[in-house]
Amino acid sequence: MVIRSKTLRLVILISTVLVTIIIAVQLFWLQKVYKYEEKQFNINVSKSIRGLYRDMQLVNDVSDNVQKKIENPKPDLYLLRIDCNPHLDSLWTNLKAELTDFDVYTDCKAAIYSQEKNAYTEEEYIDLPDAYFPPKEKKPLPVLKRDYSYIALFFPHRGGYILKQMYFWIASGGLLLVVLIAFGASIFYLYKQKFLNETQKDFVNNFTHEFKTPLAVIKIAAEVLQQPGISQKPEKLKNYASIINEQISHLQGQTQRLLEIAYTDSNALQLEKEKFDVNDLLQQAINNLHPLAEEKNAVIQTTFSSTGIMVTADKYYMLLTFINLIENAIKYSTSPKINIATYTEGHDCCIAVKDNGIGISEENQKKIFNRFFRVTEGDLHTTNGFGLGLNFVKKIVEEHGGKIDVKSEPGNGSTFIIKIPQH
Structure with missing residues (x-):
């Protein structure tokens, strides 16, 4: 592509x-x-x-x-x-x-x-x-x-x-200009259609890759459970049942994410704002990702504002935002070392998530918030996902009147900074 x-x-x-x-x-x-x-x-x-x-x-x-x-x-x-x-x-x-x-x-x-x-x-x-x-x-x-x-x-x-x-010259020049504009519009339209087709094809490929492996694992596990005498092996039965449960949970999570993206694309986010401490919500996001962090041996350090930062926002959507950023920081690093910091700038609450991953090139930094875009440099092609997460994060932050930026260099990790108004 x-x-x-x-x-x-x-x-x-x-x-x-x-x-x-x-x-x-x-x-x-x-x-x-x-x-x-x-x-x-x-x-x-x-x-x-x-x-x-x-x-x-x-x-x-x-x-x-x-x-x-x-x-x-x-x-x-x-x-x-x-x-x-x-x-x-x-x-x-x-x-x-x-x-x-x-x-x-x-x-x-x-x-x-x-x-x-x-x-x-x-x-x-x-x-x-x-x-x-x-x-x-x-x-x-x-x-x-x-x-x-x-x-x-x-x-x-x-x-x-x-x-x-000069009417003849002006008329012919105007006609030529109209033809050139129509030509340019046609080229732009064709480019847009081609881009959409390629995006759709990439999405289908990502979708197939994302669901193919879990379904294959579930099929194998189900075949094992159908074997005669499996009831006589409780440990094996429990193990394969656990595998099926994990894969189904993974599929449910991805399906839910797709539904959320589809809903927020066709509808404005229905924000239910409340006042809460950002530090507490970030800690909750870290706790939710504890199994993944433990699996990857991730080290997560926090540098929270000592006084706490209160914001008025949709707690559920902000939790999804934090989980998404921290999850990316874990997935995109071989030996994850993550630092999460909170501080204030004027009337804005700032959340910075820094990782030690392979980083993002300057060219890709302009695209990572686009829908379906996935970085394919280095080992990142092995990472699962639809390329929807950061697009969803950006939408949530902007719906709260904030903005999200990224600072990164290839080989030196990335830092995502969210700024949202405190009131």
């Missing part, structure tokens, strides 16, 4: 990088197209102005370079130097004709600036047939002081007009 998941994650990473590059290239070309359309607009307006100078007597010396008489102080504003007062009707008519001849189809506000009055003396709104915005959307014409009279051409919706020319 690890290799397959890593390969799929690599594919997703590469796909994400490629999608990002494609989007970046698309944005780059959209910017280039905008610059091109912007340049084309300026060229068309300049051609229209030259045509206007040819059509009308606006300056005394027509032999001068017309371009020198055009000023473009702002992207949407053009100033045309004049030496005389032109005939207004002819001016507006010719201006509209020149703009349409050179494909400038956006509204324009024209005005004549008088040097003597330092103000516009005449204004006209030119609404072209295919103007991008309706005539009612007018912007004020800015006044720029000059030492000569001029005709001002102001294009208030120049930016919108240029974007209109």
Whole structure:
């Protein structure tokens, strides 16, 4: 599962990088197209102005370079130097004709600036047939002081007009973006489904392994008990009956754990909070695990707060939490030496369970609280379980408004720290 998941994650990473590059290239070309359309607009307006100078007597010396008489102080504003007062009707008519001849189809506000009055003396709104915005959307014409009279051409919706020319590019870019997003969503969905399938497969394998051995032991023990003359051997009868009882207890415990996980997954925990001493509950958890600790020759030391720590929480669920952590500390060590400490930090009660096991890698530390995840390094693959315990512990702690952290290094054991509010 690890290799397959890593390969799929690599594919997703590469796909994400490629999608990002494609989007970046698309944005780059959209910017280039905008610059091109912007340049084309300026060229068309300049051609229209030259045509206007040819059509009308606006300056005394027509032999001068017309371009020198055009000023473009702002992207949407053009100033045309004049030496005389032109005939207004002819001016507006010719201006509209020149703009349409050179494909400038956006509204324009024209005005004549008088040097003597330092103000516009005449204004006209030119609404072209295919103007991008309706005539009612007018912007004020800015006044720029000059030492000569001029005709001002102001294009208030120049930016919108240029974007209109880019509709095809914008639409194709947007379509490509939608396709890429859909592709990314599909890849993510497939990854999620694959992860769920692998998780389900791992769970089935864990489940089979967890129940196969006890059932095989029970079957063998039952066959022994069915042998003729077994009643004449009370010690053997007692021994095999004890084995069956132990295996059934183990199966019942695992089944109960599965039911609890399934219930808490579909329902919020129904907490029945009460006030109790954390030290006393931890000691109860240690006592409950005494047979397992004795079997593994585990040494459990406690460093409890001398004053005792009272918390208000669900006693049953907190007991399950403590048992789970201590049980893991015993199971995941060859010669278990465990230290359990309690202390306070501000308004939080802290419980630290430290073991001398083989430790957990930094990569696995991020996953151990995930459901069905089991560390498979070292000898841990021989440890029974469904990979549900720590996920259950995390849920209980978080339902109490607390948090759980792990500090570990491979070969140096692990320390699980629970922090829950005391009130």
